[in-house]
Amino acid sequence: MNKSFFEEVYEVVRLIPQGRVTSYGAIARYLGTGKSSRMVGWAMNSSHLAATDIPAHRVVNRQGLLTGKMHFGTGDEMKNLLEKEGIEVQGDQIIHFTNCFWDPNKELL
């Protein structure tokens, strides 16, 4: 229970199936934080520091935009990973985003 906000975020992100994506807000709502979606982004920022491997490239904003691609080192890293999983990405925008969207509140809950 008393898991830190980051821990819960990591757990949910790890549960994201390959070829699917979710949004910061979806995770935030699943954790019950609701509007504190910023914390999800902050957790993702620290995700690369975490011992566990977090597929943060599967987490995008509500628009399906790869806002955090710059944090993967190179700007092509995140897009490459998503395309490799079968997700169509044009520039920083995920195509058919709603089709690939994975809502933890709907899938897990």
Add this chain to the structure above:
DNA sequence: CGATTGACGTACG
């Protein structure tokens, strides 16, 4: 210890 920032989202005008 106070102010600012941050990979967001919702509300209001």
Add this chain to the structure above:
DNA sequence: TCGTACGCCAATC
């Protein structure tokens, strides 16, 4: 429909 304002919590300056 677009632009601005606010909230949320933690980390950093």
